[in-house]
Amino acid sequence: MKIELKSIKYAAFSSEETNCYSATLYINGKKIGTVGNDGHGGPDRFHGDHAAFAEADAWCKANLPRWQMNDESFETDLEMRCGQLVDEWLVARDLKTALRTKVLMRNPVDGLIYQVKHRGRVQATAKTIEERHPGATILNTLPFEEALTLYRAAASS
Structure with missing residues (x-):
C-alpha cells in the first residue's frame, strides 16, 4: 500500500x-x-x-x-x-535549503556531514574541499535521493 x-x-x-x-x-x-x-x-x-x-x-x-x-x-x-x-x-526540506547556500561534505572518517558556505561559488568551494579532504563525498554533486540517504544517515547517528 x-x-x-x-x-x-x-x-x-x-x-x-x-x-x-x-x-x-x-x-x-x-x-x-x-x-x-x-x-x-x-x-x-x-x-x-x-x-x-x-x-x-x-x-x-x-x-x-x-x-x-x-x-x-x-x-x-x-x-x-x-x-x-x-x-x-x-x-x-532542510537538505534542499542547505544545498542552496552551502557545499555539504560527508567525511569518510567519521561519516558526519560538514557544511561550508559557497557564496555563489559552488564548484570552486567543492574543489577546495575535495583537495583538502580526499575521499570526502560532496552531497551537492550527487543525485538528490542519494544525497538525502547520506544526509539522513548522518543525522540519525
Whole structure:
C-alpha cells in the first residue's frame, strides 16, 4: 500500500510536543482526506473517507515494523506513519535549503556531514574541499535521493 502526504504545511513556531502540520493524505494514489496535528501532543485529526482511513490503518498495523519506546513495543498505525512521513519531509526540506547556500561534505572518517558556505561559488568551494579532504563525498554533486540517504544517515547517528 502506498501512503503519501502532499501539500504539507508545517508550523515550527507551534510545534511543541508533536509536529504542527496539515497535509492531504493519499492512499494508492487516491486522495482520501486531510490529516493534521495542532502540535500540542494530541493525536492527529483526520477529515475524509473514514472507511479508507480504517483500511489503511489496519494495513499499517499488519505490515509496518513495530517501534520501541522505553522497552515497550508498539504497532505502527496510520497516525504514526503520517508522523514519520512529516519527519522525512522535514529532513528533505532542510537538505534542499542547505544545498542552496552551502557545499555539504560527508567525511569518510567519521561519516558526519560538514557544511561550508559557497557564496555563489559552488564548484570552486567543492574543489577546495575535495583537495583538502580526499575521499570526502560532496552531497551537492550527487543525485538528490542519494544525497538525502547520506544526509539522513548522518543525522540519525
